[in-house]
Amino acid sequence: MTSSRERMVEAAFALFDEQGYDATTVEEIVERAGVSRSTFFRAFGSKEDVIFPRHDDLQARIAARLETGTPASYRVALREAAALVLAQYLDEDQLALSRYRLTRSVPALRDREIASMLGYQRLFREHARRWLAELGGPDVDLHAELLAASVVTAHNVVLRRWLRGETADPWHEFDDAMASVLAPDASGPAAQQGTTVVVLQDDRPVEEVVASVREALSRPASRRR
Amino acid sequence: MTSSRERMVEAAFALFDEQGYDATTVEEIVERAGVSRSTFFRAFGSKEDVIFPRHDDLQARIAARLETGTPASYRVALREAAALVLAQYLDEDQLALSRYRLTRSVPALRDREIASMLGYQRLFREHARRWLAELGGPDVDLHAELLAASVVTAHNVVLRRWLRGETADPWHEFDDAMASVLAPDASGPAAQQGTTVVVLQDDRPVEEVVASVREALSRPASRRR
DNA sequence: ACCGCGACGATACCGAGTTTCAGGGGCGAT
DNA sequence: ATCGCCCCTGAAACTCGGTATCGTCGCGGT
Numbered sequence: 085m086t087s088s089r090e091r092m093v094e095a096a097f098a099l100f101d102e103q104g105y106d107a108t109t110v111e112e113i114v115e116r117a118g119v120s121r122s123t124f125f126r127a128f129g130s131k132e133d134v135i136f137p138r139h140d141d142l143q144a145r146i147a148a149r150l151e152t153g154t155p156a157s158y159r160v161a162l163r164e165a166a167a168l169v170l171a172q173y174l175d176e177d178q179l180a181l182s183r184y185r186l187t188r189s190v191p192a193l194r195d196r197e198i199a200s201m202l203g204y205q206r207l208f209r210e211h212a213r214r215w216l217a218e219l220g221g222p223d224v225d226l227h228a229e230l231l232a233a234s235v236v237t238a239h240n241v242v243l244r245r246w247l248r249g250e251t252a253d254p255w256h257e258f259d260d261a262m263a264s265v266l267a268p269d270a271s272g273p274a275a276q277q278g279t280t281v282v283v284l285q286d287d288r289p290v291e292e293v294v295a296s297v298r299e300a301l302s303r304p305a306s307r308r309r
Numbered sequence: 310m311t312s313s314r315e316r317m318v319e320a321a322f323a324l325f326d327e328q329g330y331d332a333t334t335v336e337e338i339v340e341r342a343g344v345s346r347s348t349f350f351r352a353f354g355s356k357e358d359v360i361f362p363r364h365d366d367l368q369a370r371i372a373a374r375l376e377t378g379t380p381a382s383y384r385v386a387l388r389e390a391a392a393l394v395l396a397q398y399l400d401e402d403q404l405a406l407s408r409y410r411l412t413r414s415v416p417a418l419r420d421r422e423i424a425s426m427l428g429y430q431r432l433f434r435e436h437a438r439r440w441l442a443e444l445g446g447p448d449v450d451l452h453a454e455l456l457a458a459s460v461v462t463a464h465n466v467v468l469r470r471w472l473r474g475e476t477a478d479p480w481h482e483f484d485d486a487m488a489s490v491l492a493p494d495a496s497g498p499a500a501q502q503g504t505t506v507v508v509l510q511d512d513r514p515v516e517e518v519v520a521s522v523r524e525a526l527s528r529p530a531s532r533r534r
Numbered sequence: 535a536c537c538g539c540g541a542c543g544a545t546a547c548c549g550a551g552t553t554t555c556a557g558g559g560g561c562g563a564t
Numbered sequence: 565a566t567c568g569c570c571c572c573t574g575a576a577a578c579t580c581g582g583t584a585t586c587g588t589c590g591c592g593g594t
Binding site for chain 1: 419420421423424427448450451454455458459461462463465466485486489490
């Protein structure tokens with residue numbers, strides 16, 4: 085005996101696959117699932133929510149994991165909390181792939197997924213802020229924000245690769261991505277670019293630089309450096 | 310003679326301030342603005358869009374500036390593109406503050422603003438990907454993504470501080486934030502003596518650009534823009 | 535049997551957004 | 565001046581997501 089909630093999720097994804105998200109009404113979903121409109125909105129609150137059936141659950145597990153972190157081990161806490169998200173998607177498998185197709189094609193759903201990711205990022209940020217505050221350092225707010233954004237972004241890159249079928253070993257890529265973001269001696273993404281800024285002039289007189297600029301502007305744009 | 314578009318924006322913000330976003334219907338807005346419902350939806354497409362009246366315009370300006378970037382000068386391009394966003398908010402002033410109050414209290418609008426920020430971030434990411442690809446280096450995708458996320462996040466921290474009235478000099482904080490995310494290590498001697506000249510846009514008269522360069526070189530490095 | 539409670543269904547209603555049709559006012563061409 | 569064209573506007577009907585209300589059924593506890 086499948087629960088009516090499961091039947092609604094199943095019916096919804098099937099109909100979205102068949103005729104698209106916008107073209108599918110809640111009326112059709114509840115009809116196929118054999119329930120009433122009231123039941124649908126009681127269970128999911130909105131038509132969009134049925135796309136992310138286990139969102140609340142995941143958010144709670146992330147919060148729980150972050151709660152156990154300490155300033156001394158905050159990198160591990162962030163890494164494992166991000167791993168919870170990846171594990172959830174890998175576990176959902178077909179559901180995650182269907183959702184990916186939908187979020188690619190329907191802007192409203194894409195925005196919705198982004199918002200939920202930012203929800204996770206908010207959890208990361210708040211905990212990072214506390215940890216970094218205890219550790220001390222300059223501009224804790226900015227650093228915590230950047231840390232959370234980097235972790236979530238790195239996770240998303242790996243997740244998206246898996247969703248596109250571009251990787252066979254997402255966990256390995258996840259470890260690498262987390263290492264490049266959370267490595268103790270790395271100060272941020274800019275420090276790892278391995279690129280150099282081109283210094284065009286150093287101690288030439290100002291007027292000489294100005295002359296170079298004027299000359300450069302008279303050349304075709306494609307040749308400018 | 311104010312345009313009907315302006316009157317609608319004005320009426321909408323006034324009503325949102327008075328009675329909140331959800332409690333205000335489009336009917337009331339158009340009534341105060343003296344236009345019809347049809348006109349409203351023709352001009353803005355949705356009730357949410359009226360909150361971000363110049364969004365399309367800003368997005369276009371960001372894209373235009375990023376187009377002028379080169380691999381050698383990508384940090385400056387990113388920095389100045391981000392500066393466009395901050396400048397837009399500072400310019401809107403009261404409108405930006407009203408919007409901030411709304412986005413804090415109405416989840417739907419918060420999601421909407423996040424989505425538009427991510428729209429900017431997407432522009433940053435795509436251009437960063439191209440630039441980093443030309444420069445070479447490991448995992449261009451990941452680093453382009455992290456770079457874009459870091460720039461946007463750093464910008465948002467400064468913007469939010471200004472919106473909360475926590476800073477009197479947002480441009481100074483912006484410079485610092487961008488430096489901590491974009492600048493190569495500034496402790497080397499080359500960074501102290503060097504002068505980097507980057508021409509981003511060339512639709513201004515040559516002499517005007519030259520004048521800007523001369524003037525900029527006479528100012529302290531941290532204040533250049 | 536009685537009660538409480540939680541899940542479900544039916545209905546009415548609100549408001550956002552779309553579609554369609556009907557003016558109406560500039561504006562250049564003849 | 566008149567005609568035709570086009571763009572902007574208004575009016576009204578319609579779809580559909582989401583909310584609120586109320587009645588019903590099942591089920592365990594007493």
